[in-house]
Amino acid sequence: MAAEDRAFYLEHQEIVYESDEDYQYEEVPIDEDFVELDDDLDAAVRTIRESQEDTQATEKKSAPPRASVSTKPEVVDDFVRNFLVKMNLYKTLDYFQTEWYELQQKGELNEEDIGVVPDIYTKNQQLDSEVKHLRKEVDKYKEAALKAKDTYVKLRKERDYHRMHHKRVVQEKNKLITDIKRLKKHYTSYEPTLRQLKQKYEVAMKEKMLTKLERDRAMGQVTGLQSTLRNMEAYRGTSAEKTSELSARSTRLCEKGTVLYVDKEGRGPTQRAVAEERRRSKTMEESLPPTSSHPNDTPFPPDTGVNPYLTQVKAPSGHLTRTGGFRLSTTFQAHSNAVSSVAVHPRKQILATTSDDHTWKLWAIPSGDIIMTGEGHTDWVSDCDFHPSGAKLATASGDTTVKIWDFAKAECVHTFMDHTHAVWGCSWHSCGDFLATCSMDNTSKVWDLNSLRCRFTLRGHADSVNSIEFLPFSNTLATCSADKTLSLWDARTGLCAQTFYGHMHSINHCVFNLKGDTIASCDSYGIIKLWDVRTVAPMTTIDVGPYPANRVAFDPSGMVLAIGSNDATIKMYEVATGQITPLVGHEDGVQGLVFDKKGDYLVSGGSDLTVRIWS
Incomplete structure (x- = not known):
């Protein structure tokens, strides 16, 4: 049957799951009626012959009668010639033929001498040929019998080995099932104790937090x-x-x-x-804020609420008011691991990047030439921020430290180590004397760069604080947390001024617009919210999920919001019209976003190890 003529059928079968623990394995019984093969090779050959003869007899009975063929007796001279050829006596054959034809021509050969060969000679020759054939068959069957015997002995040894192995496996399996049942019973007896310990631990943690507040x-x-x-x-x-x-x-x-x-x-x-x-x-x-208890503490500047950059911001040109006006212009690989954040120098065409490879780097943009590499953190570097003067860089890391790097000295000049868990973000005050950081230890801290100490610890969030930012030229701080809330703090007193509720999932990042009247926040389900700072209420909700939104950034005019998503795209949201345009280029999640001071280009970094410039 050809392959294309074959028919195949599928049958639906349901597999019922059964637990191995309650299954009782049965041992393979030993075949007691096993019959040993006869070692007598002659008897084996005789048996094979008898089976062949029976088969031939059956075929003869069932086969139709064939037409009879008469065999003509062989003459003497042909018999002699065949015998000489068979024995390879070619010279003798030549002499025989010469003499035989001469005598035949002379008529000296009698008729009875040159007749047919007697039947006894023909029969003897046939019997001799049959004996030779049978001897060959005997040798072949003996060899086959020897091979069969060796194979049988080998298979019997393997059977005995696997039978013993199966018995051992069954015993071990039954023992393991018994041990598992005993352990489950033992573990079940500890569940009430573990539940009580868990409740005591939660109560102790609450009391600890209350004690800290007190x-x-x-x-x-x-x-x-x-x-x-x-x-x-x-x-x-x-x-x-x-x-x-x-x-x-x-x-x-x-x-x-x-x-x-x-x-x-x-x-x-x-x-x-x-x-x-x-x-x-x-x-x-x-x-009022407590009086400084350290001689080198820096007084906070007056909060006038005046941002001089607002007068320098110009409305973007026509092609930039449309979110689709940005195009990918430059791409370069920045690190050997995911790029976690990017920051632009306040006055020069320099870009800072941080990465999970424990380093930070400075790049010339848009050429992408490397300027400096900083090594010192012992874990991933999560965020960085340029000092307002541009001469220093602050970096936050998963090693629970915050480091201050001086470009003139090309080294780390100080390390803050008061956080007890990974530090997620950092932000400089506009005066350059204070640095705010947020951490996985549920707190944020305000550091004084003159006295090199923590001035305030901002406590209030119930989960990891994921980002922090100073409102430019103000003492107001914005923090967002995994507890789904957003808070505004007074850095002079360390007190929470406002709390925003509305997100249903962990908030990954938040940012002020340049005017300071709007906050944008994004969460782990791709929900973006714009908040009115004056009314403490949400203005707009944007759903760009289901992938997490990792970072948001306002352009200087506050008209365009860039959203870095885990689906490897950047969503450009136009605040006035609500239009969303994706920028496609990254091959993995976008982790860092920043506009330059004029809003002419956007820089992004992602988990695909690259930095991309959109202009």
């Missing part, structure tokens, strides 16, 4: 009391300068409705005045 509050109160004591010591002074200052302050307090009692000699406040002043000082200290 400690911070107590430290603030202690600082306030110390300030009050210093004020009281000042009141007790007897110099004329202090007396006049006290009189002036009394006048101010009276104008505000506070009564200050002075003794008849005018030497200072009475006990009632002191108590009233202490109460008022305590109230003021709770509302």
